[in-house]
Amino acid sequence: MNPQDNRAYLRGALGLAMILTLFTISYGQKKDSCVECHTRLGGKLAEPVKQMKNSVHQSRGLSCNDCHGGDPTQDEKEAAVNPRTGFIGTPKWNEISAFCCKCHSDANLMKRFNPSLRVDQEREYTTSVHGKLLAKGDQKVATCVSCHGVHDIRAVNDPLSSVYASNVAETCSKCHANAGYMTAYKIPTDQYVKYKTSVHAKAIYERQDLSAPTCNDCHGNHGAAPPGVASVANVCGQCHVRQAELFQASPHKPAFDRMQFGECIKCHSNHAIAKPTDQMLGAGEQSVCVTCHKPEDKGYVAAGQMRAKIDQLLKSVDRSTEILNRAERAGMEVSRPKFELREAVDAVTHARVLIHTSSPAEVEKMIAPGLEISKKDYQAGVGALDERSFRRKGLVVSLVFILFLATLVYLKVKQIESRQTA
Amino acid sequence: MNLRAIKLWLDERLSLSTLAEIASKKEVPLHRQTIWYYFGGMTLFLFTVQVVTGILLLLYYRPSSENAFESVQFIVTEVKFGWLIRSIHSWSANLMIATLFIHMFSVYFLRAYRAPREMTWLSGVLLLFIAVCFGFSGYLLPWNKLAFFATKVGTEIAGVIPIVGRPMLRFLRGGDDVTGATLTRFFGFHVAVLPASATMLIGIHVLLVQLHGMSVPPKYEGTNVKKMKFVPNFLLRDLIGWILAIGVLAALAALFPWDLGEKADAFAPAPAGIKPEWYFLFMFQTLKYIPAKLWKFDGEVVGILTFSFGALLLFLVPFLDRSSGHQRRRLVFNVFGVLVLLYMVVMTIVGYVT
Numbered sequence: 054m055n056p057q058d059n060r061a062y063l064r065g066a067l068g069l070a071m072i073l074t075l076f077t078i079s080y081g082q083k084k085d086s087c088v089e090c091h092t093r094l095g096g097k098l099a100e101p102v103k104q105m106k107n108s109v110h111q112s113r114g115l116s117c118n119d120c121h122g123g124d125p126t127q128d129e130k131e132a133a134v135n136p137r138t139g140f141i142g143t144p145k146w147n148e149i150s151a152f153c154c155k156c157h158s159d160a161n162l163m164k165r166f167n168p169s170l171r172v173d174q175e176r177e178y179t180t181s182v183h184g185k186l187l188a189k190g191d192q193k194v195a196t197c198v199s200c201h202g203v204h205d206i207r208a209v210n211d212p213l214s215s216v217y218a219s220n221v222a223e224t225c226s227k228c229h230a231n232a233g234y235m236t237a238y239k240i241p242t243d244q245y246v247k248y249k250t251s252v253h254a255k256a257i258y259e260r261q262d263l264s265a266p267t268c269n270d271c272h273g274n275h276g277a278a279p280p281g282v283a284s285v286a287n288v289c290g291q292c293h294v295r296q297a298e299l300f301q302a303s304p305h306k307p308a309f310d311r312m313q314f315g316e317c318i319k320c321h322s323n324h325a326i327a328k329p330t331d332q333m334l335g336a337g338e339q340s341v342c343v344t345c346h347k348p349e350d351k352g353y354v355a356a357g358q359m360r361a362k363i364d365q366l367l368k369s370v371d372r373s374t375e376i377l378n379r380a381e382r383a384g385m386e387v388s389r390p391k392f393e394l395r396e397a398v399d400a401v402t403h404a405r406v407l408i409h410t411s412s413p414a415e416v417e418k419m420i421a422p423g424l425e426i427s428k429k430d431y432q433a434g435v436g437a438l439d440e441r442s443f444r445r446k447g448l449v450v451s452l453v454f455i456l457f458l459a460t461l462v463y464l465k466v467k468q469i470e471s472r473q474t475a
Numbered sequence: 476m477n478l479r480a481i482k483l484w485l486d487e488r489l490s491l492s493t494l495a496e497i498a499s500k501k502e503v504p505l506h507r508q509t510i511w512y513y514f515g516g517m518t519l520f521l522f523t524v525q526v527v528t529g530i531l532l533l534l535y536y537r538p539s540s541e542n543a544f545e546s547v548q549f550i551v552t553e554v555k556f557g558w559l560i561r562s563i564h565s566w567s568a569n570l571m572i573a574t575l576f577i578h579m580f581s582v583y584f585l586r587a588y589r590a591p592r593e594m595t596w597l598s599g600v601l602l603l604f605i606a607v608c609f610g611f612s613g614y615l616l617p618w619n620k621l622a623f624f625a626t627k628v629g630t631e632i633a634g635v636i637p638i639v640g641r642p643m644l645r646f647l648r649g650g651d652d653v654t655g656a657t658l659t660r661f662f663g664f665h666v667a668v669l670p671a672s673a674t675m676l677i678g679i680h681v682l683l684v685q686l687h688g689m690s691v692p693p694k695y696e697g698t699n700v701k702k703m704k705f706v707p708n709f710l711l712r713d714l715i716g717w718i719l720a721i722g723v724l725a726a727l728a729a730l731f732p733w734d735l736g737e738k739a740d741a742f743a744p745a746p747a748g749i750k751p752e753w754y755f756l757f758m759f760q761t762l763k764y765i766p767a768k769l770w771k772f773d774g775e776v777v778g779i780l781t782f783s784f785g786a787l788l789l790f791l792v793p794f795l796d797r798s799s800g801h802q803r804r805r806l807v808f809n810v811f812g813v814l815v816l817l818y819m820v821v822m823t824i825v826g827y828v829t
Contacts, residue, residue: 384732386551386558444558448729455722459715466711473704 085125086133087117104204109211113166120152147187149196150178177276184276193234200224200274216274218263222248225268244268247325266292285316293317299409331367334408335360358413362420363404369427370397376434383441390433397427497685501705504691511581512689512709513716514574519677520717521571524724525609528564529666536616538662540655543618544738551735562728568610570724572754575606583792583812587690593793595683598676600790605673610752612665618658623739624749626661627653632762635775636783654741693805750826757822758782760829 091102105111110119118125122139124132134140144152154175156162163170174197178184183194200216207214215224226245228234235242248254248268256265271288272278280288286306290297300306300316309316320341321329332339335357336348342356373394380387400423407416486492503512535554537546550557579599582588588596615626630653634644649656691700703709751759761782765774788795796808 384730384734386548386732386735388735388737389548389552444729448725451725452722455718455725459718459722462711462715462718466708466715469707469711473708 085116085118086128087121087123087125090130090133091117101204104202107213108204108206109208110206119156146192146196147190149198150175150184150187153197174275177273181273181275181277182279193237195228195277199228216269218267219257219261221267221269222254244324247323251324251326252328253326283310283316285318289317295406296409299407303409303411305411329405331360331363331405334363352411355411355413359404359408359411359416362413362416363401363408366397366401366404366420366423366427369424369431370394370401373397373427373431373434376431376438380434380437380441383438385437385441387433387437390430393426394430397423397430399423400426498706499704501685501688502702503689503705503709504695505701505703506692506695508581508585508692509703511578511585513713514578514581515684516713517716517720518571518574518578519681520713520720521567521574522673522677524567524720525564525571526670528560528567529670531560532564533666538616538659540618540658540739543616543658544735547617547735551732558732559725559728562731562733563724565733566724566727566731568613569753570720572606572610575603576754579603580812580816582690584809585690585692586796587692588793588796589690589693590793592683592687592690595680595687596793597790598680598683602673602676602680604786605669605676607754609665609669609673610754612661612669614752615653615658615661616665617735618739619736620739620743620746621736621749623653623741624745625751626657627745628749629751629755630657632759632775632779635773636779637776652741753823753827756826757819760822760826 088102091098093099101117105117116125117123121141123134124138124140127133134142141152157170158172158175160172163172178196179188183196186194187196202215207217209216211217212219214220222245230242230245232242249258253265253267256262257267269277270291271280286297286300297317306316308314309319315323320333321327330339333341336343336353337360340356342352346353346356373390377387377391377394381391400419404416404419404423407419410416482491503509532550535546535550535557537543547561551561552558554560582596582599611626611629615622630644630647633647634640636643645651647657647660648654649660750756758778762775762778765778767774769777797804
């Protein structure tokens with residue numbers, strides 16, 4: 054047998070082995086002519102097949118026909134995409150939510166895949182600004198695929214998902230930060246830029262704190278809409294519970310309602326919420342109180358009083374911290390008063406929350422015990438430094454005595470030795 | 476009954492006059508190296524300070540992970556002069572180890588371990604190990620963060636020793652981890668086992684010194700060395716040293732009170748730069764420099780075994796040194812001692828600055 058024959062046999066054997074292997078692999082697998090044809094067609098038509106590979110749907114065993122209908126067991130295109138088999142090609146923009154919600158609104162079906170997943174997205178969507186405009190025939194508004202993607206939809210808790218907590222703002226900004234796209238709606242497009250400067254964005258992006266709010270936490274997701282003036286406190290109150298409660302019971306609530314002020318955002322702004330400072334309270338340059346209150350009114354005085362109380366406690370805590378640190382550096386044991394001082398620091402934090410009552414008396418209830426603790430700890434610091442002075446004085450006295458004693462013994466030795474020599 | 480009668484009564488029963496006679500005969504050689512004779516007595520005095528202050532601390536100390544830190548905090552903040560007692564205990568412990576090292580090296584370089592004083596040397600080396608164990612066990616007792624993690628690292632190092640390491644680690648810790656159980660047994664070692672062994676060994680050590688007298692360095696042997704009476708001349712000089720030591724301890728306690736630190740928390744991350752007490756630092760630093768693998772062996776194991784071998788050599792010094800009359804052998808011993816001392820000093824400094 055010549056070498057050429059050898060190669061021919063080898064090629065034949067390899068080919069047979071491959072065919073057998075492919076047959077073995079494909080045997081037992083469900084036939085999917087959608088995937089087969091679209092893969093073969095290549096280019097844009099093959100994209101959905103590629104994208105599906107990363108999707109939550111494929112990972113749960115779903116394939117093209119589960120959404121688009123048709124018969125994937127048929128090899129012929131006409132038979133496979135026959136509308137009589139329920140085939141839907143690309144759904145129209147206003148049909149997308151119904152298209153997705155065939156399954157996602159079916160509680161019985163969804164239980165099979167993810168029992169904890171909500172099934173009211175479609176109903177919520179109809180209450181959203183997006184849904185309402187879509188119902189009016191607006192084809193530019195967001196629908197399911199605008200936020201979740203089309204074939205490459207990932208689970209919400211997948212960090213690569215477009216709706217993962219740290220990706221939401223970017224996803225919304227695709228439209229909402231696009232001035233050209235939003236022209237017709239006459240709404241601002243700087244929310245994203247402002248949000249990125251906020252304390253909330255810092256928490257998400259710098260501290261990786263996914264519990265911090267992003268767009269959907271305040272506006273809702275499927276039912277996305279701007280909160281009404283009277284419901285802002287409720288929205289912020291989802292997290293800032295105590296502040297919202299105190300505000301609702303404060304004299305500010307009826308006044309804000311009357312003047313149609315957006316509750317929390319009147320003082321804290323909305324998308325660009327910065328970390329609140331004590332300077333925002335009172336009558337100083339950065340005060341937000343003076344935007345409404347004039348020097349002669351009651352609120353102006355109350356704001357000044359609340360600020361003064363907080364400043365007083367802060368100053369007291371600083372003074373106590375300073376003296377305790379000094380005592381500690383001098384080697385004195387002051388860990389207990391230092392630990393107790395934390396209660397005074399906590400009182401400052403609580404007082405900062407209590408300013409939402411707009412009542413200096415309420416703030417005082419927290420400041421007074423804080424001041425007591427701080428003063429006690431200051432005294433502990435003074436005591437520690439006094440003790441240090443006492444120790445040093447005691448040391449001088451002891452050293453004098455010790456040296457005197459040593460000298461006496463030395464003289465005794467000398468006396469004995471001189472006697473011995475003599 | 477007058478004083479003389481009491482003395483007579485006691486003498487009949489305790490043979491005080493015999494003891495006084497022995498003491499009056501005891502003499503200390505006088506030469507240029509006499510100063511080193513004081514360090515043994517100083518170590519003994521500091522040990523006494525440890526015993527007295529330790530007993531006082533025991534009145535308030537509570538040996539459990541829940542109470543240890545708080546009780547020491549109570550001692551230094553609330554108990555009258557508690558701060559002084561605690562600081563003196565800590566400072567005196569460190570000074571005692573320092574004087575012990577000085578005493579040991581002076582005995583080494585002056586060859587005071589020569590026959591017939593081999594057993595005195597052996598008991599002394601044993602006392603050095605006991606002192607180091609005192610330090611290691613006492614360090615944990617305030618149950619603060621640094622001590623907790625240093626004990627964790629220290630016992631881990633012991634656990635690396637082949638075969639006996641693991642059981643030893645479990646024995647020292649009272650389990651797999653450093654817990655309240657470790658604290659309780661360290662307390663037991665510190666206030667019962669070690670003091671009993673130390674007292675016994677000190678008794679033997681001091682008795683042997685009395686039996687053989689103070690060693691005269693080989694250099695002065697055969698020459699007409701002057702002598703000083705131990706009682707009262709040398710003893711009174713010792714007393715001056717002890718009185719001054721009290722002054723130094725008082726100054727250290729008042730000016731640099733021993734830090735208490737933060738309470739130990741097993742779940743907290745280990746603080747950066749954990750370092751053992753200074754007398755372990757040269758070994759700790761060496762272990763850090765040894766590569767993870769030395770040929771086929773684990774670097775750390777090799778390091779620990781080397782130190783163990785070093786300890787064995789230290790024990791055997793009197794039996795290894797057969798240099799009497801051999802100038803060259805004597806030189807080898809001196810050079811070796813200087814190199815070891817230099818190594819210890821340099822590594823300790825490096826450990827502190829890095």
